[in-house]
Every structure is written in C-alpha cells, then in structure tokens.
Amino acid sequence: MAPFVVGSQKPEARNNTTALEQRIGLATSVIMPLLEFGAIGYVTWVLCYLICVQYLINPAADLRLHGVEPRKATGIALIVVYAILLLMLLIPWLRLLHVIWTKPDILQPADPATEKENADSTAMEQYNAYVCDYEGAPLFCDKCRIFKPDRTHHCKELGHCVRKMDHYCPWAGGIIAETTHKYFMQFVFFAALYTTFLWVVVAVFFAERVSKVRTWIGALVVGVLFCIFTFTMSCMTGYNLAINYTSVEAIQRGGITNIAFLVTRMPNEQASPPTSYNNSNKELEADDDWPVLRMVRRSGGRMFVVMQTKPFQHPWSTSMMEGWKDTMGESPLDWFLPLRHSPCKQRSRSGEFRWGEVVYDMASKYQKDNPGAQLAILEGRR
Numbered sequence: 001m002a003p004f005v006v007g008s009q010k011p012e013a014r015n016n017t018t019a020l021e022q023r024i025g026l027a028t029s030v031i032m033p034l035l036e037f038g039a040i041g042y043v044t045w046v047l048c049y050l051i052c053v054q055y056l057i058n059p060a061a062d063l064r065l066h067g068v069e070p071r072k073a074t075g076i077a078l079i080v081v082y083a084i085l086l087l088m089l090l091i092p093w094l095r096l097l098h099v100i101w102t103k104p105d106i107l108q109p110a111d112p113a114t115e116k117e118n119a120d121s122t123a124m125e126q127y128n129a130y131v132c133d134y135e136g137a138p139l140f141c142d143k144c145r146i147f148k149p150d151r152t153h154h155c156k157e158l159g160h161c162v163r164k165m166d167h168y169c170p171w172a173g174g175i176i177a178e179t180t181h182k183y184f185m186q187f188v189f190f191a192a193l194y195t196t197f198l199w200v201v202v203a204v205f206f207a208e209r210v211s212k213v214r215t216w217i218g219a220l221v222v223g224v225l226f227c228i229f230t231f232t233m234s235c236m237t238g239y240n241l242a243i244n245y246t247s248v249e250a251i252q253r254g255g256i257t258n259i260a261f262l263v264t265r266m267p268n269e270q271a272s273p274p275t276s277y278n279n280s281n282k283e284l285e286a287d288d289d290w291p292v293l294r295m296v297r298r299s300g301g302r303m304f305v306v307m308q309t310k311p312f313q314h315p316w317s318t319s320m321m322e323g324w325k326d327t328m329g330e331s332p333l334d335w336f337l338p339l340r341h342s343p344c345k346q347r348s349r350s351g352e353f354r355w356g357e358v359v360y361d362m363a364s365k366y367q368k369d370n371p372g373a374q375l376a377i378l379e380g381r382r
C-alpha cells in the first residue's frame with residue numbers, strides 16, 4: 001500500500017462537524033476545569049484540614065484515646081509543601097488558560113465561496129521551503145478555504161485551523177497548539193507532582209489510622225487516578241516534544257511529506273528535473289534518493305522544486321534536546337517557568353518552523369544531482 005501524504009485529508013474527515021458538536025466541545029472545556037477546581041478544593045480540605053489539622057496538629061479526644069499523639073511539626077510541614085505544590089500547579093495552568101482564551105494559534109477562515117485557485121498562498125511561498133501538495137501548492141483546508149501554514153491542522157471541536165495543533169484537551173481547558181504546548185507540558189508535569197504528593201500523604205496516614213474515614217478514601221482515589229493520568233500525559237507530551245512531533249503528526253507517523261524548495265538558480269540542463277509524478281512511483285532504494293516530483297512557478301514568479309520525503313522521515317526532526325528546547329525554551333529556568341513563549345514561534349526565512357536535517361540533506365542531494373542549481377534553503381548554510 002502506498003504511504004499516505006502527511007497533511008492530506010481522508011474523504012470521511014471532510015464532513016463538517018455540526019455547530020452543536022462544536023458547542024459541546026467548547027462547553028466541556030469550561031466544565032471540566034471547573035470540576036477539577038472543585039476536586040482540588042475537596043482534596044485540599046481533606047489533606048490540610050482533616051489530616052493535617054484534625055489528625056496531626058490537634059487530634060480530637062477520641063483519637064488520643066486510640067493513641068494518636070499531636071504531631072504539630074509534621075502537620076505544618078505538610079501544609080507548607082502542599083501549598084507550594086498547589087501553587088506550582090495553578091500558575092502554569094492559569095497561564096495556559098489565559099493563552100488558550102487569547103486564541104493566538106487559531107486561524108480565521110476565508111469566505112466560504114473562496115476557490116483554491118483564488119486563495120492567497122503568498123504567506124507560505126515567501127519561505128525558502130514549505131510543505132506542499134503534489135502540484136507544489138501549500139496545503140489547503142477545504143473547510144476554512146485557506147492555505148495552511150506548515151504543521152497547521154483543522155480542529156473539528158473549534159471548526160477552525162490551528163497552528164501546530166497538538167490536540168483538543170477539555171481537561172486542560174481548550175486547544176493545545178503552538179503557543180500553549182509549553183504551558184501544557186508544565187501543567188501536566190506539575191499536576192503529576194502535586195497528585196503524587198497528595199495520594200502518598202493520604203495513603204500513609206490512612207494506613208496508620210485505625211478507624212478508617214470515607215472522606216480520606218475519596219481524596220486517595222482522586223489522587224491516584226489523576227496521578228496516573230497526568231504522569232502518563234507528561235511522559236507522552238515530553239517524548240513528543242523531544243522528537244518534535246505533535247500528537248497529530250505522531251498519528252500520521254510513517255507518511256510521506258512533499259516539500260517545495262525555492263530555486264534561486266536553475267540547473268545547467270533543464271532535462272534533469274522531471275515534471276511528472278513518474279519518479280514517485282518508482283521504488284527508490286537508497287536512503288538519500290528522494291523523489292523529485294516537479295518544478296513549479298508560484299506567486300511572484302518564484303520557482304520551486306517539489307521533492308518528497310521517504311516514509312517515516314519527519315521534516316522537523318532534530319536532536320532530542322533541540323526538539324525539547326524548540327518548545328520549552330533554551331534554559332532550564334524557561335522549562336519550569338510559564339513566562340516566555342516557545343522559541344519555535346520565531347520565524348525565519350527558511351520556513352515556518354526550523355527544518356530538520358533530512359530537509360537540508362534533500363536540498364543538498366538535489367544540488368549534487370543537478371549541477372548549477374542553487375536552492376535558497378542552503379544559501380548561508382555553508
């Protein structure tokens with residue numbers, strides 16, 4: 001079976017979601033955080049008041065009869081650590097919600113009557129390389145009627161295209177994408193720390209206490225469930241950031257990507273670059289033998305050569321540390337503080353996002369095979 005093209009849409013995915021489905025999606029992204037804030041209030045009451053105050057700092061007379069002695073220092077220390085962990089959870093979460101509500105990654109659709117031929121593609125074609133279809137045009141969203149910047153995906157819950165979309169997360173309060181990904185990572189990481197502390201403390205004193213209390217069990221269950229959930233999410237999100245895949249791209253892993261490279265000097269002989277798909281149908285054995293699909297003239301008369309990656313080659317793959325830093329920031333301080341936006345938001349002439357080595361290797365191979373040709377992406381790299 002031929003590999004699918006990354007960014008293409010399956011026919012069944014083309015049906016528009018109804019306005020009702022979108023309203024349900026939006027409502028859950030408000031209701032879920034409210035329920036979670038309620039759960040935080042409940043476990044705070046159990047841990048700080050019932051366990052720390054009523055059990056450790058000032059145990060009631062009947063508890064003292066069962067040999068429970070006051071442990072003021074332990075109770076106060078646990079409240080202090082809990083308060084710090086709660087703050088470390090709430091600060092990135094409120095930052096995340098703030099950024100979600102300012103909608104920096106959501107693209108506005110064009111007039112529904114806009115034809116692909118008339119849509120404006122110059123924003124993508126200004127770059128030295130961009131992801132394209134077989135004709136060399138940037139990828140087009142059938143629903144928004146716009147050309148999509150690289151790594152943009154149409155979000156059915158929002159009914160809009162979203163830049164570098166990862167996933168729609170009602171638990172966190174909305175869309176996780178280019179700007180929110182960093183704060184989401186911090187949110188799930190600190191949520192995992194917070195819930196681990198919560199269930200461990202409750203479990204320790206629950207095991208010690210002779211007369212079991214139902215309210216403690218509730219906090220224990222909430223702590224364990226959310227710990228499993230947030231710990232899994234932090235591992236998955238951290239790994240995806242390091243390999244520089246969004247969740248959408250991870251699902252499409254194994255596909256091929258067409259990339260248009262800006263040509264600043266044509267090859268000496270025009271015979272070399274093929275102008276049809278023929279090459280893509282051939283089984284190309286060598287790892288560095290990338291199919292050249294066509295030459296195409298785009299907006300402003302700029303000439304591009306369209307090449308295709310091999311299956312499983314991700315155009316933005318770098319080293320794991322570089323991938324991590326692209327979203328989380330340069331310094332460890334950036335990784336933990338929800339202040340500065342991700343470095344991947346900065347644009348350069350090369351492309352919408354920093355290209356991985358495979359894209360430069362493709363360009364070099366093209367220049368090697370086509371003497372005299374010069375691709376803009378390689379200028380200034382030597």
Ligand SMILES: [Zn+2]
Nearest residue numbers: 141144154161
């Ligand atoms: Zn769209």
